[in-house]
Amino acid sequence: MSEPTTTSDSVSVLIVDDEQGLTDLYALYLEEGYATRTAYDGETALDIMDEDVDVVLLDRRMPGMSGDEVLTELRAQGFDQPVAMLTAVDPGEDILTMDIDDYFVKPIDEDELREAVDTLAKRAQYDEEFREYFAVISKKAAMEANLPEQDLAESDAYQQLEQEAEAAKIDADNAFKELTETDSTAGFRGL
Amino acid sequence: MSDYQPRNPLSNITSGGRPGSTRVLLLLQNDTNRDHLATWLSDTYEVVTLDDRALEGVEFDLCILDGAMLERHTDRLQQVKDAAAPTFLPYLLVSPNRTDRERGTNVWEFVDEMISIPADKQALENRLRNLLERRRLSHQQATALTRQRELFRRLFESSNDAIILVDPQQNTIRECNPQACDLLSYSRQELLSLSPEDIHPDEMAEFRTFRETVLENGHGWTAELTCQTGTGRQVDAEISASAVEIDGRPHILASIRDVTTRTEQREVLNSLHDVTVGLMDATTKQDIASVTVEAARSVFGYDIAGVRLHTVDTAPETLQLAAATPAVETHLDVAKSEYEIGEGVVGDAFASGEPVIVDDLQSRKTPFDYGSIRSAMCVPLGAHGILSIGATESGAFDETNLKLTQILATNATAAMTRAQREQTLRERNESLSALFENATDCIVDVEFVDEEPRIRDVNPRFEQVFGYDRAKIRGEPLSDLIVPADENTESQRLAERALSGNRVETEARRETATGRRDFFIRVVPIHKDDTEYGAFVVYTDITDSKRRSQQLQVLNRVLRHNIRNKLNIVQGVLGRTLEDGKDVPDTLAKEGLTATDELLKLCQTARELSTDTRPENDETPISVGDSITRTVELLAQNHPDAKVSSEVTTERWIQSTVQLDRALREVCENAIEHCDQSTPEVEISCEQVPERENWIALTVADNGPGIPEEQRSILEKGEETDLEHSNGLGLWTVQWIVTIAGGELAIETPEDRGTVLTILLPTVQPKS
Numbered sequence: 001m002s003e004p005t006t007t008s009d010s011v012s013v014l015i016v017d018d019e020q021g022l023t024d025l026y027a028l029y030l031e032e033g034y035a036t037r038t039a040y041d042g043e044t045a046l047d048i049m050d051e052d053v054d055v056v057l058l059d060r061r062m063p064g065m066s067g068d069e070v071l072t073e074l075r076a077q078g079f080d081q082p083v084a085m086l087t088a089v090d091p092g093e094d095i096l097t098m099d100i101d102d103y104f105v106k107p108i109d110e111d112e113l114r115e116a117v118d119t120l121a122k123r124a125q126y127d128e129e130f131r132e133y134f135a136v137i138s139k140k141a142a143m144e145a146n147l148p149e150q151d152l153a154e155s156d157a158y159q160q161l162e163q164e165a166e167a168a169k170i171d172a173d174n175a176f177k178e179l180t181e182t183d184s185t186a187g188f189r190g191l
Numbered sequence: 192m193s194d195y196q197p198r199n200p201l202s203n204i205t206s207g208g209r210p211g212s213t214r215v216l217l218l219l220q221n222d223t224n225r226d227h228l229a230t231w232l233s234d235t236y237e238v239v240t241l242d243d244r245a246l247e248g249v250e251f252d253l254c255i256l257d258g259a260m261l262e263r264h265t266d267r268l269q270q271v272k273d274a275a276a277p278t279f280l281p282y283l284l285v286s287p288n289r290t291d292r293e294r295g296t297n298v299w300e301f302v303d304e305m306i307s308i309p310a311d312k313q314a315l316e317n318r319l320r321n322l323l324e325r326r327r328l329s330h331q332q333a334t335a336l337t338r339q340r341e342l343f344r345r346l347f348e349s350s351n352d353a354i355i356l357v358d359p360q361q362n363t364i365r366e367c368n369p370q371a372c373d374l375l376s377y378s379r380q381e382l383l384s385l386s387p388e389d390i391h392p393d394e395m396a397e398f399r400t401f402r403e404t405v406l407e408n409g410h411g412w413t414a415e416l417t418c419q420t421g422t423g424r425q426v427d428a429e430i431s432a433s434a435v436e437i438d439g440r441p442h443i444l445a446s447i448r449d450v451t452t453r454t455e456q457r458e459v460l461n462s463l464h465d466v467t468v469g470l471m472d473a474t475t476k477q478d479i480a481s482v483t484v485e486a487a488r489s490v491f492g493y494d495i496a497g498v499r500l501h502t503v504d505t506a507p508e509t510l511q512l513a514a515a516t517p518a519v520e521t522h523l524d525v526a527k528s529e530y531e532i533g534e535g536v537v538g539d540a541f542a543s544g545e546p547v548i549v550d551d552l553q554s555r556k557t558p559f560d561y562g563s564i565r566s567a568m569c570v571p572l573g574a575h576g577i578l579s580i581g582a583t584e585s586g587a588f589d590e591t592n593l594k595l596t597q598i599l600a601t602n603a604t605a606a607m608t609r610a611q612r613e614q615t616l617r618e619r620n621e622s623l624s625a626l627f628e629n630a631t632d633c634i635v636d637v638e639f640v641d642e643e644p645r646i647r648d649v650n651p652r653f654e655q656v657f658g659y660d661r662a663k664i665r666g667e668p669l670s671d672l673i674v675p676a677d678e679n680t681e682s683q684r685l686a687e688r689a690l691s692g693n694r695v696e697t698e699a700r701r702e703t704a705t706g707r708r709d710f711f712i713r714v715v716p717i718h719k720d721d722t723e724y725g726a727f728v729v730y731t732d733i734t735d736s737k738r739r740s741q742q743l744q745v746l747n748r749v750l751r752h753n754i755r756n757k758l759n760i761v762q763g764v765l766g767r768t769l770e771d772g773k774d775v776p777d778t779l780a781k782e783g784l785t786a787t788d789e790l791l792k793l794c795q796t797a798r799e800l801s802t803d804t805r806p807e808n809d810e811t812p813i814s815v816g817d818s819i820t821r822t823v824e825l826l827a828q829n830h831p832d833a834k835v836s837s838e839v840t841t842e843r844w845i846q847s848t849v850q851l852d853r854a855l856r857e858v859c860e861n862a863i864e865h866c867d868q869s870t871p872e873v874e875i876s877c878e879q880v881p882e883r884e885n886w887i888a889l890t891v892a893d894n895g896p897g898i899p900e901e902q903r904s905i906l907e908k909g910e911e912t913d914l915e916h917s918n919g920l921g922l923w924t925v926q927w928i929v930t931i932a933g934g935e936l937a938i939e940t941p942e943d944r945g946t947v948l949t950i951l952l953p954t955v956q957p958k959s
Contacts, residue, residue, distance in 0.1 A: 021760040021782030028767070028779060061752060064899070088755035089748065107759035109766065 010035045011121040012052050016045040016070065017059035017086065022106075026057065026086075029110045030117060042070040049074060053081055055120040057113075058100075060087035068098070075099055080127075082120040126175035133168035140165055212237045213323060216249060218256035218264065219285065224308065228255065228285075231312060236319075246271060253322055255283045261302070272301050277336075279329035281322035285310070352446040355382070356435075359402055359443055362386045374449055376421035390418050405432045405443050418447060427451045459595055462490040466599065470606035476500055476575060479610060480514035483572075483603040487516070487580060491595065494518040495564065495581035498603075499530065499537065501574060507531050510541055510577060522562055522581070540569035541577045546593055546600075551585040568593060570600040575607040630729075633657065637669055638725040644669045644686050647725065656732070658704025669728070673701045689714040689726050698737075701730065705846070706933020706953040708734040738930050745923050746797060753793055757786035796920050799853070812844035812955050813851060815887060819875050822855040826863070826873070833863045838876040843887045844957045849932040851952075855891070857921040858948055862893035871895065880951060889950040897940040898948070906936050906948070925950075 012035040017023040020040050027036045037053065039045035042065025045058070056074070060067035071083055082101040086108065101120055104112070140161045143152065152158045215236040219225040229238045239251050246267045254268070261268070261284060272280045284305040303325075304318050347354055353371035355364050367382045375382065375390060391398040394416055405411040414429045432445035466486040473479045480498035487496035497515035502508060510530045512519075530538040540547040549567040561567075566587035569579040578600050582588070627634055633653035637644040646667050654661050657673055664672060674682040678699055688695045695714040700707045711731040718724060764783035767775045816839045826835045845851060855875060863871040872894040880886040898906075905922045929936050934952040941947060 019756045019760070021779065021786055022756055022763075024776075024779050024782065025760055025763040028776070029763070088752040088759075106755045107762050109762070 011054045011117070011124075012037070013117055014039070014045065014049060014053045014056045016040075016042065016057065016062075016067070018062040019059070022059075026108075026113060029113045034117065041065065042067070042073075045070055046073055046077075049077075049079060051079075053079075054124050055117055056081060056083040057086050057117070058083055060085050061089055071099065082123050082127075084116060084120060122175070122178060126172070126178075129168070129172040129175040133165070133172040136161060136165045136168045213253070214239050214251045215319070216241070216251035216254040218254060218260035220257055220259040224257070224285070231315070232319075235316075251280075252326060253281045253283065253319060255285055256302075257285045269301050277329065277333040279326045281326055283318060283322060350446065352448050354444065354446045355387070356437075357387050357402075357443040357445060358440070359406060360440060362388065365437075365442065371447065374420070374426065374447060375418060376424070381421065391416055392419055393417070401430070401432070402443060405445075406434050406441055409434045414450065459490055460598075462486075463595075463598055463602070466490060467602045467606075470602050471609075473606060474610055474613065476607050476610055477513055479603055479606045480576070482606075483578060483599060484514040484516055486599055487578065487596070490599075491580075491592075493580045493582075495522060495583075496578070498572070498576055498578050499541075500576040501532075501541070510537060513576065522564060536567055537569055537577055537579050540579075541571050544571050546570040546597060548588045548593055550588075553585075568596060570596050572600055572607060573604040575604060575611070578603065633730040633732075635669060635728045635730075636725065637728055639686075639690060642686070642690055644689075644726065644728070646672075653730070656703050656730075657701075673703070675700060675702050675707060685712070685714060689716050690724075692716050692718075698733065703933060704953075707935060708732055708933055709737050710734075734930065734933075738927055742923075742927060745920070749920055749923075750793065750797060754790065757790045757793075760786040793920075796924075799924075810847050811958050813847055813849065814957070815839070815843050815845060815851065815877050815889070815952075815954075818851045818855065819877060819889075821852055822859065822875065825856060826859050830860075830863050830871070833866075833871040833873060835859065836872075836874045838874065840876070840878045841887065843877070843879075843954045845887075845932065845952050846955055849952065850928045851889075851932075854925045854928040854950065855889070857925045858891045858950075859893075861921050862891065862895055862946065865898075866893065866895040868894050883951075885954050886951055887954055889952065890947060891950075892945060892947045894945045897944075898938060898946040903938050906938055 010033060013030055014037045015023050015026045015030075016039045017026070018040055023038045023040060027038050030036050037048050039048060042062055045056075049056075056079075058067045058070055065073075067085060067087070071085075074083065083099075084102040084104060085098070085100050086104050086106060088106045101123065102116060104116060108116075140158070143155070143158055143161065147155065147158075213236045215232055216239045217225050217228055217232075218241060219228065225240070229240075232238050239249055241249060246264055247270075256264075256268075268282065272282065281303045282301055284302045286305055286307055304322055306315055306318055347366075347368050350368065350370060353374040354368045355371050356366040357363070358365045364382050364385055364387055367379055369379075372379055372382060377385070387402075388395055388398060397413075397415055401411055401413050401416065410431075410433045412429075412431045414427075416428050416430055418426045418428045420426060427450045429448045429450045430445055431448075432443050435442050435444050463486070466482065469482045469486075470479055473482050477500075480500060483498050484496050487493045494516055495518050497519050498513050499510035500513040502511050505511075508531070510532065512529065530541075532538055532542050536547060536549055536552070547567070547569045549569075552561040552565055552567055561581075563583050564581040565585040566582040567579060568581075568588040569577055570593070571577050578596070580588070580596065627636075627648075627650050630650055630652055633656050634650045635646055635653055636648040638647050639645070646664050646669050649657075649659070649661055649664065651661070653659070659672060670679070670682050670686070678701075681697075681699055685695055685697060685699075694716065695712075697712050699710060699712055701710050701712075709732070711733045713729045713731075715727045715729070716724075717726055760779075761783050764775055764779055767773050819837045819839055823835050823837050826833065859873045859875070862873050866872075874890075874892045876890045876892075878888055878890075880888050902922055906926055926936065929950055929952070932952055934950055937949045937951070939947040939949070
């Protein structure tokens with residue numbers, strides 16, 4: 001386990017694996033360009049998890065709290081960051097019902113790991129843009145539902161919302177475009 | 192003319208309108224009258240007109256005619272009517288007035304009725320119906336008479352009996368049939384010129400008495416008379432006679448049977464009865480063949496007789512001589528001992544299934560030299576073989592010989608069929624019994640008493656595996672002997688399903704002489720009869736295969752998981768050392784090294800697992816106390832920081848195949864490694880299991896945090912745990928060792944602290 005090495009702008013990754021050597025190796029792989037936190041068991045992982053973490057890499061098979069249990073607890077606590085399962089066990093059909101964003105079978109090399117984290121980070125970014133766009137749209141819809149058309153046309157706040165909505169849509173579209181260029185499965189993700 | 196279309200009289204049966212309908216011929220001068228009548232009658236009758244045909248060419252049941260036609264066709268009409276006799280052919284005269292009655296008197300000889308016109312329709316119909324009814328009755332009588340005469344003639348001529356018709360008043364023979372001529376060796380002419388007394392010259396008085404009896408009573412029967420034939424031979428006769436009246440005078444119709452041969456036949460039949468008893472006592476086809484041949488010789492006096500049996504073992508199939516009379520021996524060089532089906536007279540008869548008599552073998556075109564045998568009689572014995580009888584003179588066999596021989600053959604065939612069926616049954620019983628006795632599965636024959644399976648019999652394998660004496664457990668409830676207490680419900684369900692008549696298959700644990708084992712159990716219900724209901728229960732021990740498949744699965748999963756993890760580290764470390772500008776921290780390099788160590792250790796564990804079932808040469812039972820001592824010593828050496836103690840209250844032995852040392856080591860090491868106390872404590876103890884004489888309980892108690900749930904399921908049930916947990920093989924190893932030993936595992940986690948793990952094992956006697 002290591003202290004967060006956050007730089008203000010970098011993507012923060014939480015790595016959880018009971019195989020200490022492997023956790024440390026993955027942290028080394030992500031040394032450049034990422035802020036990493038490591039945990040060697042599920043309980044520690046939950047302790048050091050917070051909103052600043054952008055991506056979680058989670059080993060599935062651990063003594064004590066298993067990867068599945070950690071995931072369930074994370075979601076229960078309201079963390080909705082992308083999670084990738086890293087496992088040395090062949091996946092079964094059960095991964096279809098798991099609330100995860102990707103599944104990697106070990107061994108994983110440096111390039112593979114960095115690409116995976118990069119994709120998940122973009123996805124997290126897209127989620128953020130999309131959420132903002134959706135928030136603006138919701139507010140706009142709420143106004144439209146409660147005010148006569150004449151009042152809307154005269155409302156400065158509404159005019160501003162319309163501009164914001166347009167800008168948010170462009171941001172979300174760009175994020176999505178960027179995402180789909182690297183992540184073929186993104187189009188199916190919970191949209 | 193009306194539009195009525197007369198049908199073709201020749202197609203009487205197939206006519207379209209009313210099949211077998213009554214045909215009425217209209218012979219009327221007047222067209223209007225004729226059309227009128229035709230219209231009237233065509234509803235009920237088939238109307239026929241003469242048109243240009245001759246009267247003789249028309250078939251009809253009744254003719255309606257007028258005076259003019261009567262006059263024109265008088266002679267013809269008369270002839271047609273006479274020809275129809277004795278069947279009545281009615282003619283109805285239609286007359287405009289009653290004066291026609293004054294016509295020539297001969298008219299009434301063949302005109303049967305007259306009706307005046309214009310006539311009432313109803314009156315006409317009544318007349319027609321009356322006349323036709325008379326015709327029907329007359330036809331019936333005529334037919335009956337003809338039939339009787341025909342019957343009599345046929346009986347007379349074709350009867351097997353000799354029949355003569357005696358005129359007692361004239362004392363002559365009035366008629367006789369060909370059989371009578373044959374029997375009495377006279378021609379018909381000769382017989383008809385004789386007096387019946389000439390046939391019984393020595394018994395004149397008896398004949399007369401019989402004759403009077405018949406005339407008096409109307410019938411009579413005697414076996415007292417003999418008949419003297421034309422060649423002077425005396426024939427034992429049985430005479431049955433009836434009085435009949437012919438030409439107004441009494442006659443005697445007598446049928447005579449030659450019982451000379453029948454007396455002989457009766458003797459033969461009696462002997463045949465004895466033969467049949469002999470046939471039914473014989474148990475093999477070979478024996479039956481011998482009895483049959485002996486019967487042919489002693490009962491029928493056939494010196495040359497043999498039975499060939501159908502053999503399917505040869506290719507092509509053959510008929511092989513199975514038994515023969517001594518005389519056959521002398522002919523054996525010519526009487527082949529083996530025929531192919533369809534070959535020669537014998538093979539031919541067998542192939543056709545029909546008996547054959549050959550009067551002269553020499554006259555037949557045959558590829559065989561039958562030597563001095565001239566006549567042959569071959570009677571197939573169903574599909575089993577053939578009985579053949581020979582004679583050195585030609586024409587030795589007739590139908591009577593054949594019939595009697597057939598009786599013998601029929602009995603022999605039935606006996607062979609029965610013998611074959613019994614043989615099959617016997618063989619099946621024997622193979623069933625052999626299967627039961629020698630099966631490598633345990634088999635129990637049970638009957639259900641009060642819906643509970645009770646032992647009727649068990650096979651030796653069952654005795655061996657479950658450790659019971661066959662003779663001592665008959666009648667015992669099966670469940671009481673082999674079902675562990677915790678499997679009782681499941682066992683009851685099994686019995687219920689079997690009781691409903693279903694074949695049941697399941698996997699369950701049973702208590703054997705060497706502990707609990709896993710079995711694949713098949714229950715095959717058997718209905719013996721309505722009152723008796725049972726089943727065969729077959730136990731296949733699948734403990735080893737079940738464990739092996741589980742081992743394979745776990746090994747595959749655990750090894751792959753661990754190898755992937757460790758190799759990922761090694762790969763990462765090595766990869767980085769080769770890359771420029773990237774360093775490998777010492778800590779990570781050490782971890783890489785540790786990973787390789789662990790991989791090697793894993794190989795060792797896997798190797799140990801794969802050898803754990805190998806039977807050991809040394810069959811000396813293991814002392815449990817010694818094993819505990821060794822374990823304590825080893826642990827003290829490897830884990831000096833831990834406190835390991837033991838308490839053994841009973842000195843017992845277990846089978847040499849049980850890897851108790853390893854099991855104990857794994858359990859203790861697991862406890863020490865997972866202990867969260869500064870000084871791990873482990874205590875091993877051994878004691879006798881209460882109420883289970885040949886069992887011991889080995890207990891390992893620790894002061895650790897308590898064993899996690901997922902590890903409990905490995906140990907207690909040997910169950911596949913969640914995918915996410917447990918990377919090690921240690922606890923699996925313990926589970927497998929205990930399973931192989933037929934033992935049981937139990938885990939308790941006392942509330943205060945630690946885990947108490949108990950291994951129950953069956954014990955054996957120490958080798959003296």
